[in-house]
Amino acid sequence: MEITVKELLEAGVYFGHPTRQFDPRIKPYLYGKRQGIYIIDIEKTIEKIRESGEFLKNIASQNKKILFVGTKKQAQSVIKEIAEKCKMPYVNYRWIGGTLTNFKEIRKRIERLEEIENLEISGKINLYTKKEILLLQKEKEDLKKKFEGIREMTDYPAAMVVVDVKREVNAIKEGKKMNIPVIGIVDTNGNPESVDYPIPANDDGSKAIQTVLSKLADYILEGMKNIGYLPEIKEENEKYNQVEEKEQK
DSSP, rough: OOOOHHHHHHHTTTEEEEHHHHTTGGGGGGEEEEEEEEEEOOHHHHHHHHHHHHHHHHHTTTTTTTEOOSSHHHHHHHHHHHHHHHTTEEEESSOOOOTTTTTTHHHHHHHHHHHHHHHHHHGGGGGGGGGHHHHHHHHHHHHHHHGGGGGTOOOOSSSSEEEOOOHHHHHHHHHHTTTTEEEEEEEETSSSOOOEEEEEESSOOOOHHHHHHHHHHHHHHHHHHHOOOOHHHHHHHHHHHHEEEEEEE
């Protein structure tokens, strides 16, 4: 899997926080500081993306789920895009306490969402008063915000990918409690020891987040292809190979 220094530099992956915002445990992953800003060692970032990627590739090759978590504004749309691309669950609104440690209750909330949707589909919702319908629709929208990304997650994930280990501390705690390995993007103000697979990188820039997660997604998709889980990709590859063969003839 190709990861170049150039593309990470162009995405601003190396930009850390001002020196006043610093966790000394990130020091082994730093290149230095420039104009009061800590600079992340890109070579270390590449090394950790590869290490994390191989781990995720192995998880995906076993047809297991990987939960993506990123609720800060810069990460929300990226998390949704990458997770959906990999056909994986995600949380990008806010972490609801008990998402992992009280999973049965969370599933009940998802079932409630589906119950309201079924009322709309069947038309039975029209048996309610206008006020009741409005309340049901409001409840549905609230549930969708919270649980849309994990509604297909019927069991515990085999791993988690987290953007910003400081912000998502509660998600990480729940993951650890449930013995779920955590891969985390760690900026210069974060603690790399808080996750199993730290990736030192800028966790504030949307382009930096997109770049790192896209690289991890490449590994995941590779693992999924190995078990034939993505037939559309397999078909595209076969078409490409057929064209290549014709051109060679």
